[in-house]
Amino acid sequence: MNREELLSGRRWKVSYTHACTCKPRRYWTKIPGRHSLELGIFLNNGEKALGAEAAAALAAQRSSHQDIADIRMWQETAKERDARLAQLRREKALERRGIHWAMGGAN
Template sequence: MNREELLNSRRWKIGYTYRCTCNPQCYWAKPLGRHGGGSGTFLNNGEEALGAEAAAAIVADQYRHTDIADIRMWQESVEERDARLALHRRQKADEARGIHWAMGGAN
């Protein structure tokens, strides 16, 4: 799959909770002592074929998360994909006009 096909396909995401290792422990970590994966992390290298637990282990290792639980894996919806593509197009247009994340404090 080339870059354009990958960008336009509905991508897989994974989410999980992991043990809070902050010191002092975060009071907002719910359930108590655990951080959530939020809206999920994209799987980029075909990890979805490995299954949820194996893919979560790979992602957790990349972010140095420990004691993962409540693993869920899903394919993004058509609406999520369209929103991601719209953001990508806006960022490309901004870069073409010389506006990009590396501007520092210019704005």
């Protein structure tokens, strides 16, 4: 599968909640003492084959999150995919015009 097919396919996501290690503890968390990743994290390297718990454990390890719970895994909808691809196209168009995130304080 080439890069374009990977990007345009409906990708898998995993989300979970994890213990808040902030000092002081954040008061705006929806679940007291826990942060949640409601939008989810994309699974890029075939982690969906591992299952929800194992995929969440890998994602949490990469982000140094501890005490994970409330795990769910899903495939993005066609509407979410289309929005993601439209955003990528906008970013590429801006980059071609010389406008990109690496501009620093030049705006």
